[in-house]
Amino acid sequence: MTGAVVLRGTVITMDPTRRVIDDGAVVIDGSTITSVGPRRDVVEANPGLEIRGSATDLVTPGYINGHQHLTGDRLIQSSIPDNLPPGEAIFSWVVPVHDKHTEANDELSATLSLAEALGNGITTTFEAGTIANPDRVVQAARRLGARLTVGTWGWDIDEGPFVGPVDEVLHRQRLLIQSNSGPLVTPWVCLVGHELMSDELVVGAADLARSHGVGLTFHLSPTEADPQSYLARTGKRPLVHLADLSVLGPNVAVAHAVHIDQSEIEALIQNEAAVVSCPWAYLRLGQGVSNQFRHLQFWENGGRLALGCDSENAGDMVDGIRIAALFAGLAKDVPADPIGFGAYDALELLTIRGAEALGIGDRVGSIEVGKEADIVVHDRNGVEWIPISPDPVLQLVWGADGRSVRDVYVAGSQVVADGSVLGVDLASLASEAAAASADLRRRAGIS
Ligand SMILES: [Zn+2]
Numbered sequence: 175m176t177g178a179v180v181l182r183g184t185v186i187t188m189d190p191t192r193r194v195i196d197d198g199a200v201v202i203d204g205s206t207i208t209s210v211g212p213r214r215d216v217v218e219a220n221p222g223l224e225i226r227g228s229a230t231d232l233v234t235p236g237y238i239n240g241h242q243h244l245t246g247d248r249l250i251q252s253s254i255p256d257n258l259p260p261g262e263a264i265f266s267w268v269v270p271v272h273d274k275h276t277e278a279n280d281e282l283s284a285t286l287s288l289a290e291a292l293g294n295g296i297t298t299t300f301e302a303g304t305i306a307n308p309d310r311v312v313q314a315a316r317r318l319g320a321r322l323t324v325g326t327w328g329w330d331i332d333e334g335p336f337v338g339p340v341d342e343v344l345h346r347q348r349l350l351i352q353s354n355s356g357p358l359v360t361p362w363v364c365l366v367g368h369e370l371m372s373d374e375l376v377v378g379a380a381d382l383a384r385s386h387g388v389g390l391t392f393h394l395s396p397t398e399a400d401p402q403s404y405l406a407r408t409g410k411r412p413l414v415h416l417a418d419l420s421v422l423g424p425n426v427a428v429a430h431a432v433h434i435d436q437s438e439i440e441a442l443i444q445n446e447a448a449v450v451s452c453p454w455a456y457l458r459l460g461q462g463v464s465n466q467f468r469h470l471q472f473w474e475n476g477g478r479l480a481l482g483c484d485s486e487n488a489g490d491m492v493d494g495i496r497i498a499a500l501f502a503g504l505a506k507d508v509p510a511d512p513i514g515f516g517a518y519d520a521l522e523l524l525t526i527r528g529a530e531a532l533g534i535g536d537r538v539g540s541i542e543v544g545k546e547a548d549i550v551v552h553d554r555n556g557v558e559w560i561p562i563s564p565d566p567v568l569q570l571v572w573g574a575d576g577r578s579v580r581d582v583y584v585a586g587s588q589v590v591a592d593g594s595v596l597g598v599d600l601a602s603l604a605s606e607a608a609a610a611s612a613d614l615r616r617r618a619g620i621s
Contacts, residue, residue: 183231236297236548237494238528240450241482251486294576295550303364325364367392413438454489480528517571
């Protein structure tokens with residue numbers, strides 16, 4: 175077992191029994207978890223291995239971010255005003271910025287976003303598909319060692335960057351599927367969604383994804399605008415319409431689906447389609463999630479649900495723990511029910527249930543023998559952890575965030591060590607990012 179290591183600490187496994195092991199240990203051998211249990215047993219069964227960490231460490235599965243824009247917003251992060259009317263942030267800011275992105279901008283943007291993600295313990299990122307140069311984003315992910323699904327622009331409206339007729343859009347998606355798979359990178363078919371995809375395009379995209387055995391994602395119903403326009407055009411609610419077109423299936427992840435009704439919840443569940451909830455985006459953009467928190471009902475009915483951070487101007491910080499805490503808070507507060515949903519449930523969405531929802535639960539999402547070693551180590555010496563609670567899940571979700579992440583492993587390779595993201599010199603990227611941001615703002619005509 176040369177090269178195998180033992181990580182020690184309190185282990186939150188997220189295995190089927192949701193075992194939490196005080197004074198536990200995990201063995202990583204190559205890319206795989208080969209042992210997990212009480213430290214004494216693990217060390218005895220695996221003599222002579224390097225032991226890393228201490229009893230105060232908290233070891234968790236890598237976090238899953240189900241919806242993240244890696245390009246566009248990053249180089250103008252936290253810059254779009256938070257007092258714009260609905261839609262203006264997208265069409266006056268995000269689209270022009272994407273339009274002016276160079277290949278180098280795409281790689282730099284993805285590097286920064288993924289570095290923040292890894293530093294906060296997010297080992298798997300599902301990109302939202304708004305990328306002009308996916309090859310450069312894949313390059314960034316490979317350099318950092320992040321697990322990633324990647325797509326490219328897909329919409330067939332009349333005017334806008336990267337628009338095209340259905341055949342052309344699907345051809346671009348097909349090329350990406352054929353050229354970009356690897357051990358950590360998986361291509362997905364991605365559409366912008368909303369009313370920015372024709373029925374012909376979304377049906378073609380669903381066929382393409384199914385025939386290649388990959389996922390399909392698109393945005394839908396973060397506000398009431400999509401239900402209103404689908405009802406006017408088709409006479410049906412959006413997800414009922416898409417179910418009738420045979421678009422929904424177990425390989426489909428719908429981003430948002432905030433403004434949905436019971437018939438749409440049923441359409442999603444019957445077709446085993448997943449929803450990715452990005453609650454910070456809805457709050458930042460004032461989209462009304464706290465008036466009707468349908469994601470909770472979807473979850474209560476057994477829906478496949480994951481959490482997402484979205485973009486750096488819609489939620490901004492790329493930190494899964496922060497999302498989990500907000501989701502748990504909404505799930506308690508909206509129905510005024512402190513009992514139905516809590517920190518354990520939220521951590522499940524960020525780990526195993528998120529992984530299951532997005533089709534990778536057989537490989538990651540929990541610390542179990544035979545799974546790939548995507549593991550996060552929190553250092554509990556920071557002040558937010560003093561004193562350490564006897565319930566590590568409560569303290570992780572309600573009392574902490576990504577700041578205490580010290581070490582991160584993806585498929586057994588260490589990608590964050592002592593709080594530093596390996597594979598990139600962030601200090602030297604800061605001046606490059608400042609210059610790229612200024613140049614991009616000038617070319618896109620925004621302040
Ligand atoms: Zn999005």
